[in-house]
Amino acid sequence: MSMLRRGGALSRSLFLLSVVVTLGMGAPAHAGSWVHGIHVGSSGARGYQLWVPTGYQPGTPRPLLVALHGCLQNPDQFAGLTRLNEKADAEGFLVLYPNQAMFVNATQCWNFMLGTNMERGQGEPALIVGMVDAVKQQYAVDARRVYVGGVSAGGVLTGTLMACYSDVFAAGMVGAGAMYKAATTVSGTAFAMLFGSIYSPDDRGKDAWTCSGRPRRTVPVLVMHGSEDSVVNPLNGEQAMKQFLQTSDYGDDGVANDSVRGTPTSTSTFRAAGGRDYTVKNYVYGGELVGQKLEVRGMDHAWPGGDSRYPFADPSGPDATTLMWDFFKQHAL
Template identity: 55%
Template sequence: MNTFACRFCWVLIATLLSMPAFGQSSAAASGHWEFGLYGNLYGAREYQVWLPAGYADGNDQLPLLLVLHGCVTGPNLMAEASRFNEIADAERFVIVYPRQNVSANPSRCWNWPLAINQSRGAGEPSILAGIVAQVKSHYRIDERRVHVTGISAGGAMTSIMLACYSDVFAAGAVHAGGMYKAATTLSGGAYALLNGSIYSPDERGRRAWECAGSPSPRQLPMLVFHGSADATVNPVNGRQTVRQFLQTSDLGDDRQDNDSVGSAATSVATHQIPGGRSYTVETYSYGGKVLAQHYLVHGMGHAWSGGDGNYPFTDPGGPDASLITWLFFKDRMR
């Protein structure tokens, strides 16, 4: 098939897939799932939307959380393991969980190391941004309070989404992932996972600021969770992610690399979960605002901290990452 014909097919598919495939909404005692599809020239993805309890009873606009699963999982497993839906019911926010296709990646990983997926308006980021836009058009969403989080490959894609769509997202949270453009090839991605990125977080911080087209000056709050014993994604990736987004916020503050936002933690505290793990929290506050927090969970491997232990890739002995993530997002607006 020639290039023009391929593009024509994708335009037709994208038109069909952009039509909502949602179930009927009705008032319910608890939240419920609805389903959709979105496609563009770069492909198509299914997604699931969790509407919180009482959504149909009000007219107010609610926050939206984009949640990106890790490899070999999907929306349902991500929701059950994290228990995000329970928090959404209690706190009243909408969640959208996209599903990676096996045709795009046999292990259902988001393809974060590929250059096509590291810029605005192209590749998987454009699909994910399109999903967010479609959900905003069908539900009552407060555009000032749209956030993104993910784990592992979904965490690395979270860094890309917050960097390249800083006009869409108010804040992000990376769980066991990596910084923006930690690698630009598959082999480089494998190296970064095991050893950390070979690139400077400060340089990548500038690239991240540039990816969105250097919009109006704005800082990008970032929360990072990582296990100190993570053998799948080296914990150094968490530290690099914090440093990269602090540099991005330094540029977003006044468009200058002048250390108006520094790289030193303003407070460090260690806590203990009764009967569980200890963890250290580094907080980076500037101008009266918390711009970044780094949670290092001692002894935890590659897992969602505080998740439901009945599911893989969770560590119920750690602090509740889902609740902490939501509380980090709760009062932040774009």
């Protein structure tokens, strides 16, 4: 169950919260504004913020983008860093920002390293999908055009959501993150972040396909990473791309037969307005851009082209927000 609200204190207990949720579902907010809410599920409760774009009309279904912040961030900071709300106003999509609670992680990292958060129907992935369902009930959402993207811990959790809920999300963006089940323990996660996963991307590609129920569809993913990332080894970005290409290889015809291959169909290098060079590798099969890998040369653990007033911004990089949305709008379920 979920509650949409304009502000105010949260309920003192989950019981009272449930009552408020049941009775307090009001009319959606006007366009060009924040809506605050909380979702309660079997795995606990998390807050969230929803940006309703300027020009929103209740009778016109809009795309929905789920934006997952990284560690030491909250929705307001992530929105400011990425300028996603401005892009949403210009392009006409809703943005849902789940908020990690400090009482479950003091650094506000998503707990992607816990086994309960690596499967369908439980943990933080289920809570986020519950938020998506709540927004669909209150707002005009095009269910074929729901996307998810995140950075760092949010990027890793994005990979899990794309792996286990590919029937919900039409495409995803893994920023400075890692592949699905790059590690299955806390100590293993620390190793993977520093050196890359010890597991095979091909094996994890099959695991991801299985987690969504062996669907017959590709799973389009954009991967962004800095070449000098000192927090999450860039090898993790390579592994994430290979893993999802393998997932799509299973998804397009049900078998691993290299119908979707792990080699790019094109590679190009560009220079951002801020000065950094970046390489884009495209993976196009059957006329579909199944994967795109973007590596920003010289960039550390950051959001490319982000607002320098916020932490984890690299203004010298390309505009990651525009590149992400350009990738997303090519895809629908």
